[in-house]
Amino acid sequence: xxxxxxxPSHQVTQMGQEVILRCVPISNHLYFYWYRQILGQKVExxxxxxxxxxxxxxxxxxxxxxxxxxxxxxxxxxxRSTKLEDSAMYFCASSSGGSPLHFGNGTRLTVT
Amino acid sequence: KxxxxxxxxxxxxxxxxxxxxxxxxxxxxxxxxxWFRQDPGKGLTSLLLIQSSQREQxxxxxxxxxxxxxxxxxxxxxxxxxxxxxxxxxxxxxxSDSWGKLQFGAGTQVVVTP
Numbered sequence: 001x002x003x004x005x006x007x008p009s010h011q012v013t014q015m016g017q018e019v020i021l022r023c024v025p026i027s028n029h030l031y032f033y034w035y036r037q038i039l040g041q042k043v044e045x046x047x048x049x050x051x052x053x054x055x056x057x058x059x060x061x062x063x064x065x066x067x068x069x070x071x072x073x074x075x076x077x078x079x080r081s082t083k084l085e086d087s088a089m090y091f092c093a094s095s096s097g098g099s100p101l102h103f104g105n106g107t108r109l110t111v112t
Numbered sequence: 113k114x115x116x117x118x119x120x121x122x123x124x125x126x127x128x129x130x131x132x133x134x135x136x137x138x139x140x141x142x143x144x145x146x147w148f149r150q151d152p153g154k155g156l157t158s159l160l161l162i163q164s165s166q167r168e169q170x171x172x173x174x175x176x177x178x179x180x181x182x183x184x185x186x187x188x189x190x191x192x193x194x195x196x197x198x199x200x201x202x203x204x205x206x207x208s209d210s211w212g213k214l215q216f217g218a219g220t221q222v223v224v225t226p
Contacts, residue, residue: 004155033212042116043156043201043216056210091155095212100146100158 004104023092033093118217131189135202148201
């Protein structure tokens with residue numbers, strides 16, 4: 001069964017550094033999402049992306065965050081200047097629209 | 113604002129027993145509700161998707177019901193097995209939100225003992 005893949009599985013970075021989290025959605029899906037889960041907290045929506053633009057974003061998704069689909073297969077989340085509170089598990093998801101979301105296994109981001 | 117609550121937070125049952133997991137939401141104007149399974153260190157696996165017009169969905173040993181007017185959904189897992197041990201999350205999509213913008217509950221952590 002096709003799946004969403006995320007790399008790396010774990011990323012450690014220093015506060016203030018830029019990080020890029022990468023995702024390869026399911027190939028025929030058109031809708032892409034980023035969610036995050038801070039340890040011990042609920043899974044939270046960050047952003048949805050369709051037709052090469054952001055469809056919707058949460059209040060968490062401020063100017064420090066950006067998303068991009070640089071080619072036909074990858075979908076990335078960039079955090080420009082990481083803060084300690086950005087430490088979380090970041091999940092990428094995709095859907096074909098009208099279908100359940102398919103999630104990747106996540107990237108654990110640790111900001112020191 | 114939509115609040116999604118799952119009770120209990122944790123549940124331990126012997127193998128073979130039926131599991132009943134509850135999810136409640138405060139705003140009944142939902143488009144659909146999904147149940148997910150999360151294994152430690154892993155992503156979320158979609159189990160069942162119920163549209164707001166539906167009362168229930170079934171897949172194998174899993175059955176999910178939806179009572180939109182009372183803001184509740186229940187996930188039943190029949191004849192539990194140790195492999196069912198995981199955290200189960202429910203998530204709702206409000207009618208006013210775009211597809212894929214889900215609001216999650218905190219989950220119920222399930223342990224099935226052999």
